[in-house]
Amino acid sequence: MTIPISVLGRRNESLAESPGKLIWCLTLDPCLVMLPGRFETTPTERSRAPGEVGMTVEKLILAKPRGFCAGVDRAIDVVKIALDLYEEPVYVRREIVHNRHVVEELRQKGAIFVDELDEVPNGAIAIFSAHGISPEVRLQAQARGLKVIDATCPLVTKVHNEAIKFAREGRSIVLVGHEGHDEVIGTMGEAPDAITLIGSEEQVADLNVPDPTKVAVITQTTLSVDETTGIVEALKRKFPHIAFPPSEDICYATTNRQTALKELASRVDLILALGSQNSSNSKRLIEVAQGVGVKSYLIDDVSEIKPEWLEGARVIGVTAGASAPEHLVQGVVNYFKDLGVTSIEEIEPIKEEVNFALPKELVRDRARLDAGRPLHSKAMVPSA
Numbered sequence: 001m002t003i004p005i006s007v008l009g010r011r012n013e014s015l016a017e018s019p020g021k022l023i024w025c026l027t028l029d030p031c032l033v034m035l036p037g038r039f040e041t042t043p044t045e046r047s048r049a050p051g052e053v054g055m056t057v058e059k060l061i062l063a064k065p066r067g068f069c070a071g072v073d074r075a076i077d078v079v080k081i082a083l084d085l086y087e088e089p090v091y092v093r094r095e096i097v098h099n100r101h102v103v104e105e106l107r108q109k110g111a112i113f114v115d116e117l118d119e120v121p122n123g124a125i126a127i128f129s130a131h132g133i134s135p136e137v138r139l140q141a142q143a144r145g146l147k148v149i150d151a152t153c154p155l156v157t158k159v160h161n162e163a164i165k166f167a168r169e170g171r172s173i174v175l176v177g178h179e180g181h182d183e184v185i186g187t188m189g190e191a192p193d194a195i196t197l198i199g200s201e202e203q204v205a206d207l208n209v210p211d212p213t214k215v216a217v218i219t220q221t222t223l224s225v226d227e228t229t230g231i232v233e234a235l236k237r238k239f240p241h242i243a244f245p246p247s248e249d250i251c252y253a254t255t256n257r258q259t260a261l262k263e264l265a266s267r268v269d270l271i272l273a274l275g276s277q278n279s280s281n282s283k284r285l286i287e288v289a290q291g292v293g294v295k296s297y298l299i300d301d302v303s304e305i306k307p308e309w310l311e312g313a314r315v316i317g318v319t320a321g322a323s324a325p326e327h328l329v330q331g332v333v334n335y336f337k338d339l340g341v342t343s344i345e346e347i348e349p350i351k352e353e354v355n356f357a358l359p360k361e362l363v364r365d366r367a368r369l370d371a372g373r374p375l376h377s378k379a380m381v382p383s384a
Contacts, residue, residue: 057310059343060336061268063260063319065352067326069253071153072097074356075130078151079106081362082127085369091120092127093137094182096151097323098279100300117141125149131182132156134189154356155221155251156183160190162245166216167191171243172209174198176231177220181280184220204234216243221251222281222322224288225258253322254281256350258288261319263349265289268317270309271296274328275321282321302331 068076075096082090083106091112095103107113111127117137120126123145128137132152141148166173173195177184188195198204209215217235219228228250235242248255265271271289275282275298282298289296294317297309310316316336320329333344357363365375 055339056312056314057316057336057339057341059315059345060333060341061264061315061317062329062333062344062346063257063264063317064346064348065253065256065260065350066318067274067320067322067324067329069251069322070354070356071130071155071251071253072323074358075151075153076102076106078149078359078362079111079127080109081358081366082125082149083110085362085365086125086375088125090125090127092129093117093120093133094129094131095278096127096129098131098182098282099276099321099323099325101276101325101328102323117144117146120144120146123147127151129182130156132160132186134186136189137186149362150359152186153221153251156186159187159218159221159245159249162216162218162249163187163190163195166218166243167194169214169216171214171216172196172211174207174215174217174235174242175219176217176223176228178223178280181220181222183222183280187218187220198231201230201234204231204238207235207238209239212239213241215239215241218245219249220280221249222254222284223250224284225250225255226288226291252354253352254284256352257281257285257319257322259350260347261285261288261317262292263347264317264319265292265294267347268294268315269313270294270315271317271319272305272332273298273319273321274301274324274332276300276323279321279323282324285319285321299332301328302335305332305335 079090079092079096089112090110091114092106093114093116095113096106096111097103103113114120117126117140124147126141126146127149128151130151130153138148163173163175167190171194173191175184175187175195175197176199177187177197178199179197184197188197196207196209198207215235217232261271261273265288271294273282273285273289273296275285277283277298277300286296286298295309299305318329318332320326368375
């Protein structure tokens with residue numbers, strides 16, 4: 001028989017005989033009846049108390065692919081290798097990837113994160129983040145004699161090159177993306193006079209260009225596939241001769257995680273997605289889940305789970321944005337194991353096997369050291 005629980009986890013402040021403990025009681029009556037010692041737990045044991053919210057959960061399903069993509073793996077490796085390779089301080093412009101746990105881990109290892117290059121001493125080592133930079137930032141690095149290691153994701157670099165190409169052809173460029181995102185700022189910097197940023201279908205109607213027959217479209221790599229499709233179709237209707245890049249701009253990892261999430265959403269009552277609030281691809285996962293009618297929450301880690309979210313949920317889905325480390329996912333898995341969940345499944349509707357080479361300047365310096373040769377002291381800034 002299912003017993004309706006009307007009061008859960010209310011704290012008994014009056015029991016002085018148990019200092020340092022919390023007394024958690026439950027009753028069938030809306031008025032709490034104090035039952036000293038009935039369910040006495042320490043705060044860390046609280047999730048195991050019988051009858052608490054969340055005990056309806058029977059199964060956990062993990063989506064795969066999830067978590068780090070090749071570009072994120074590469075960017076994090078760049079910082080770690082640089083810290084091991086160079087004796088001088090290593091500066092990183094902006095968050096190397098948009099995840100606070102990753103940034104904090106690298107900070108503890110010695111990386112110095114800055115917002116702008118004017119915070120970096122002349123001649124120092126500076127790493128550019130995975131989201132890319134504008135030519136203006138590259139020129140600033142050159143003027144300051146910085147030794148630059150570029151951790152820009154190769155797929156972001158691809159979009160930059162498309163912007164440069166379309167601008168040289170004299171086209172008006174429509175960039176589909178989110179205003180203020182680091183990737184968008186960098187891409188727009190490649191051709192600021194030619195690029196117009198839009199973020200919705202509604203904005204297409206108000207879009208005016210000098211020559212409607214010479215228009216091109218590029219996109220931010222971390223957008224919602226479904227939402228972007230609608231914007232692109234609206235652009236096609238308005239500009240029948242619009243030019244497209246040879247291949248899709250939305251990156252494989254964004255697409256794959258959204259594909260896996262849709263499969264996950266068809267089988268669960270609730271989705272928890274690991275990722276930081278400033279992570280575009282992580283936020284898109286939540287939008288996709290909500291778009292198919294599944295309640296979902298974006299969390300930085302297990303500490304942000306609210307037990308009331310789980311009320312009435314029998315099957316929980318878990319995924320992670322492309323900048324979220326796997327250990328955060330396992331923290332959530334352990335949380336549900338502690339609640340008594342033993343049925344754990346992983347689904348993998350699409351395989352993912354992509355790797356990117358390290359930046360050539362880092363490979364070169366590591367090879368010199370491996371060969372027992374000293375590193376050049378002269379600052380070197382790679383060309384755009």
